[in-house]
Amino acid sequence: xxxxxxxxxxxxDGIGPEIIDATLAALDALKAPFDWDRQIAGLEGVEQxxxxxxxxxxxxxxxxxxxxxxxxxxxxxxxxxxxxxRLREEFKLYANxxxxxxxxPGGRFDNVDLVVVRENLEGLYIGHEHYVQIDxxxxxxxMGTGINTRAGSRRLLEFAxxxxxxxxxxxxxxxxxxxxMKALTGIFLETGLExxxxxxxxxxxxxxxxxxxxxxxxxxxxxxxDMLVTxxxxxxxxxxxVAGLVGGLGMAPGANIGADAAIFEAVHGSAPDIAGKGIANxxxxxxxAALMLDHVKLTEKATRLRQALDATLNIDKVRTGxxxxxxxxxxxxxxxxxxxxxx
Numbered sequence: 504x505x506x507x508x509x510x511x512x513x514x515x516d517g518i519g520p521e522i523i524d525a526t527l528a529a530l531d532a533l534k535a536p537f538d539w540d541r542q543i544a545g546l547e548g549v550e551q552x553x554x555x556x557x558x559x560x561x562x563x564x565x566x567x568x569x570x571x572x573x574x575x576x577x578x579x580x581x582x583x584x585x586x587x588x589r590l591r592e593e594f595k596l597y598a599n600x601x602x603x604x605x606x607x608p609g610g611r612f613d614n615v616d617l618v619v620v621r622e623n624l625e626g627l628y629i630g631h632e633h634y635v636q637i638d639x640x641x642x643x644x645x646m647g648t649g650i651n652t653r654a655g656s657r658r659l660l661e662f663a664x665x666x667x668x669x670x671x672x673x674x675x676x677x678x679x680x681x682x683x684m685k686a687l688t689g690i691f692l693e694t695g696l697e698x699x700x701x702x703x704x705x706x707x708x709x710x711x712x713x714x715x716x717x718x719x720x721x722x723x724x725x726x727x728x729d730m731l732v733t734x735x736x737x738x739x740x741x742x743x744x745v746a747g748l749v750g751g752l753g754m755a756p757g758a759n760i761g762a763d764a765a766i767f768e769a770v771h772g773s774a775p776d777i778a779g780k781g782i783a784n785x786x787x788x789x790x791x792a793a794l795m796l797d798h799v800k801l802t803e804k805a806t807r808l809r810q811a812l813d814a815t816l817n818i819d820k821v822r823t824g825x826x827x828x829x830x831x832x833x834x835x836x837x838x839x840x841x842x843x844x845x846x
Contacts, residue, residue, distance in 0.1 A: 621738020
């Protein structure tokens with residue numbers, strides 16, 4: 504008898520419910536043994552519970568320690584903070600894993616296969632900001648403080664190095680700005696170099712690069728990189744840049760992983776302009792579901808999902824409009840499920 508795996512399901516806003524339904528159909532075809540606890544967040548959370556991240560949703564993730572979520576919209580006004588940031592802080596999801604792989608060839612670059620690992624809780628994103636008034640201008644001076652810790656850097660770097668070994672990555676590149684921010688990013692670079700020498704030397708190649716040079720080299724030739732590991736702000740920017748090399752955020756899955764929980768998501772927005780029209784592309788969330796299968800050690804099912812997705816897009820040529828095709832979400836899902844069933 505198959506052991507069920509408890510998991511929280513958050514459909515999200517906009518196109519979220521549509522791409523969640525497509526992803527559930529694929530997971531059902533794979534006979535993935537998730538026992539879903541459906542919860543709400545984002546705008547739906549505000550409308551039904553007065554909170555974009557209701558307590559019931561937090562309690563569910565605390566219980567299951569595993570979640571799949573659609574895109575969430577942060578309500579404008581009202582002082583609401585990003586639900587995604589709150590989730591990272593609440594569950595100490597210190598590692599953001601953003602793979603980018605060419606699925607549909609014919610772009611500027613083919614055969615891109617990169618992973619960005621981003622520190623998720625520290626750096627300039629901790630939000631320690633304030634204004635200083637001068638004369639009658641209350642916003643005359645803006646100040647922000649970034650904080651990186653030795654412990655936080657080591658935790659993230661250990662995750663990245665272990666992932667590199669498990670995934671068979673040959674080279675890891677530490678991305679920094681220690682030539683200017685000698686303390687803030689220097690501590691991250693220093694910790695990574697020390698950790699590699701002490702524990703990981705010879706298991707993969709390690710090099711380092713300044714962030715601006717990294718951005719330039721990525722757009723010139725991304726094939727020179729294998730895995731990028733960096734701090735919060737740089738990781739936010741570079742992970743979107745890398746997604747752009749393989750077709751944009753519609754092809755980009757994300758995993759937020761901590762000691763006690765892991766949340767998997769499509770990193771694109773809720774696209775309210777096309778919500779309900781049945782034309783959304785579920786590829787990013789499907790790839791996030793594959794990451795989730797990897798996480799719970801169902802690697803064979805993860806591989807089958809990725810292979811079926813490749814075949815649907817490239818052999819069957821069934822693609823949604825954003826990828827130059829004519830299929831709606833339902834037709835794409837049907838073709839994918841057929842591929843899984845016959846694969």
